[in-house]
Amino acid sequence: MKWDFERKKNLLVAKIFGEVDHHFAGALREEIDRQVINSGAKGLILDFSGVDMMDSSGIGIIMGRCRLMESMGGHLCVTGANEPIRKIILLSGLGKLVGVCDSIEKAEKILNTTNEIA
Amino acid sequence: MKDMMKCEFPAKSVNEGFARVVVSAFASRLDPTVEELAEIKTAVSEAVTNVIIHGYQGGEGIIYIECEIKEKNLIVKISDKGAGIENVQLARTPLYTSNPDGERSGMGFTVMETFMDELEVKSLPGVGTTIIMKKQISSQEDEASE
Numbered sequence: 041m042k043w044d045f046e047r048k049k050n051l052l053v054a055k056i057f058g059e060v061d062h063h064f065a066g067a068l069r070e071e072i073d074r075q076v077i078n079s080g081a082k083g084l085i086l087d088f089s090g091v092d093m094m095d096s097s098g099i100g101i102i103m104g105r106c107r108l109m110e111s112m113g114g115h116l117c118v119t120g121a122n123e124p125i126r127k128i129i130l131l132s133g134l135g136k137l138v139g140v141c142d143s144i145e146k147a148e149k150i151l152n153t154t155n156e157i158a
Numbered sequence: 159m160k161d162m163m164k165c166e167f168p169a170k171s172v173n174e175g176f177a178r179v180v181v182s183a184f185a186s187r188l189d190p191t192v193e194e195l196a197e198i199k200t201a202v203s204e205a206v207t208n209v210i211i212h213g214y215q216g217g218e219g220i221i222y223i224e225c226e227i228k229e230k231n232l233i234v235k236i237s238d239k240g241a242g243i244e245n246v247q248l249a250r251t252p253l254y255t256s257n258p259d260g261e262r263s264g265m266g267f268t269v270m271e272t273f274m275d276e277l278e279v280k281s282l283p284g285v286g287t288t289i290i291m292k293k294q295i296s297s298q299e300d301e302a303s304e
Contacts, residue, residue, distance in 0.1 A: 059175060059178065059199070059203075061171075061174045061175065061178075061203050061207065062171055062174060062203075062207040062210070062211070063171035063172055063174050063175065065261070069261065092196060092199075093178070093196050093199045093200055093203070094200070095200050095203035095204050095207065095266075095269065096204060096207075096262075096263050096265040096266050096269050097207065097262075099263035099265055100261030100262055100263050101261065103261065103263065104261045122193075122196065123193055124193060124196045124197050124200060124273065127272065127273075128200070128265070128269060131252075131265060131268060131269065131272060132253075132263055132265050
């Protein structure tokens with residue numbers, strides 16, 4: 041698994057690549073948290089368009105980052121998830137807590153609107 | 159002769175990826191779709207992660223995998239000689255986790271049940287756990303000819 045970060049004004053995009061599992065979960069979590077805290081971003085986008093497979097370790101990653109963003113007064117969107125990953129997000133009830141969008145552009149719009157209202 | 163394969167390897171998290179690759183390579187002769195292959199990989203990942211975290215509790219141990227192809231069915235058996243599960247019914251409950259402080263979701267068995275057609279869990283505390291998963295593959299050739 042690999043990851044890459046991109047800053048878009050007050051949003052942070054974490055692009056994840058490969059297979060998300062328990063082995064890499066700890067390192068990915070720590071890196072996202074570090075980037076979020078250092079950047080002070082008000083919105084976080086977790087982009088899964090480069091992810092072939094995610095097991096339930098990914099639920100913990102998304103849920104934990106959702107809590108982190110809430111604690112900082114921000115929000116989280118998940119983008120580019122394939123069908124099995126979307127199924128896992130729905131199964132876990134995460135769909136009610138985070139925005140799930142097809143593209144980063146859509147997520148940006150949602151997060152920017154949410155921030156303006158807030 | 160039975161169409162099968164067996165392998166065993168140490169219960170280390172780095173081998174989660176290895177387990178997914180060997181099972182999906184074996185399953186690929188059934189010509190699964192990309193989505194079916196992702197579902198098989200995810201179910202295997204859940205089972206192997208369970209063995210590492212719960213079966214051997216992060217310590218040393220061996221994970222045993224046996225796969226079989228019967229017509230269009232893939233059967234995957236994953237066993238350990240670890241701690242075993244006291245209450246299998248409770249462990250299979252969605253969102254149940256024995257480790258609520260960590261970032262574990264308690265969705266492992268639910269994911270296996272969702273992505274595979276059948277899931278059987280046999281466990282004896284102090285002896286180990288065996289899970290058997292079965293999935294029918296909708297061969298892509300058939301879909302094309304329909």
